[in-house]
Amino acid sequence: MNSIARIETSCDDTGAAVVDEAGCVLGEALHCQKEVHLQSGGIIPVVAQQLHRENIDQVVQEALGASGVSVADLAAVATTVKPGLALSLGVGLQYSRSLVSRHQKPFIPIHHMEAHALTIRLTHHLEFPFLVLLISGGHCLLAVAQGVSDFLLLGQSIDIAPGDMLDKVARRLSLRKHPECHSMAGGKAIEHLAQTGNQELLTFRLPMQQYRNCDFSFSGLQNLVNNAIVQKEKEEGIPEGEILSCVKDVAAAVQHAVAVHIIQRTYRAMLFCIKNSILPSKNATLVVSGGVASNQYIRKVLQNLADANDFALLCPPPRLCTDNGVMIAWNGIERLRAGLGVLHSTAGIRYEPRAPLGIDISKRVEEDSIRVPKLKEIRWLAS
Structure with a gap:
């Protein structure tokens, strides 16, 4: 063999x-x-x-x-x-x-x-085509896998990747000094602290709301988070480098904002693929991979999205x-x-070092101008 x-x-x-x-x-x-x-x-x-x-x-x-x-x-x-x-x-x-x-x-x-x-085809019996969301420290993109070397690129990050952003926020919060996080990578530390934080105590304006495409942007969100951290440090009277008393709430709010941005773009990709018969209207599959796919909060909201739209959600095991x-x-x-x-x-x-994935049809996505419901209209997101 x-x-x-x-x-x-x-x-x-x-x-x-x-x-x-x-x-x-x-x-x-x-x-x-x-x-x-x-x-x-x-x-x-x-x-x-x-x-x-x-x-x-x-x-x-x-x-x-x-x-x-x-x-x-x-x-x-x-x-x-x-x-x-x-x-x-x-x-x-x-x-x-x-x-x-x-x-x-x-x-x-x-x-x-x-x-x-x-x-995913190593761990599951899955036929082409299927929708792919790759989210990691270096990449963030949505594509349709039509064959072993046949991909349609629907959208990608126009600046930094979500894992990179979470790592930078973790450094700005000095999470390596936190007793629960000293040996954790930045994104993992954010996820850990967010479990016991209140995401509603801080809200961040979501990126690219005016653009009806499947591209992502995380640098603007990172700037908003950094500004919020500076404000909280002033309120608490502490210098940069010390741990905020509300650090868990900040982590939860950041994680939620990243998740919602990813959900909204993925939702549009689903609607686009069904509308244009790129994927079957019933029993389609969303594959999510990359390091950020191991975040259980993000995976949960993606599962809710998939369930609500008759998609199966498949993720490789964390080590893959x-x-x-x-x-x-x-x-x-x-x-x-x-x-x-x-x-x-x-x-x-x-x-x-830089190489596109497949055929870029992101302009077609933007031309379709598909509206995605606002967060308050997506009842299943927090279920």
Whole structure:
């Protein structure tokens, strides 16, 4: 049975996996850089690059060892080449070139976001087409998956991603000093504190309400939150860097605003796809993946949205929502089966820090000018 090794270095985690054509994960390994980047307050590309270089061979060998499959027995090697941090992508591509050259193996270049979108087909029997919402620290987009390499892009963030925004708000709130959150990543700390906060004590104007499209924006919301934090610090008479007494309420309000913005754009995507017969009017599927998809509050409101519109909601397990080697290996299997993008030479292959997903039809979405009910009209949101 054919097996594929996958290598993932698009951001700050070094991952490798071996997956067979039946979708069985034979071996995997992951080196996480989270603790290093937490100490520095964010990902520093040159640091991420050096850590990838130091760990990539060990991670690949560990995955191969766990699988019991030698490089000689692999059908191909699949590696993320786009999009991502340039310095990180370069490490994975350089290592893969050497590996396939030494062992004369086919090479399958992988689009990171396509891999995220199709991971669900590893864990669930799901036919095309389906709606995909990818929400993470580096990306936020809505697309329709019509095939292994056939995507329609409905909308994407015009500035920063939701995970990035939540991390920045967490840093501004100095959540690493909070006794409950000192070892948590920013987004996870926001989610944790929000569980016991009152989201109604603060309200933030939602982004892009005047635009009837499926694009996202989080930088303006971040500015509103920062201004609110400054005001609260003045009211409490504390300097920046100390913990607000109302920090849990701020976390809850921020999380709610992010969730509602995501819900409104996703709702419009559903309505657009049904109206234009891109998805079936009954029993359609919404797939949600990416690190922010692990946020249970956001997942709950997405479930409510799906239930109210006769969509099934499917999410990969949390370990496959974030960057991992398994999803790249699986995407390689899908491409190997379909005979798509299997190369016998790496000559001419370059990494691409920025790379679009599929065919952009976001202008068509905007031209349809589909109205989405206001929050107070969406009774099921808080149910």
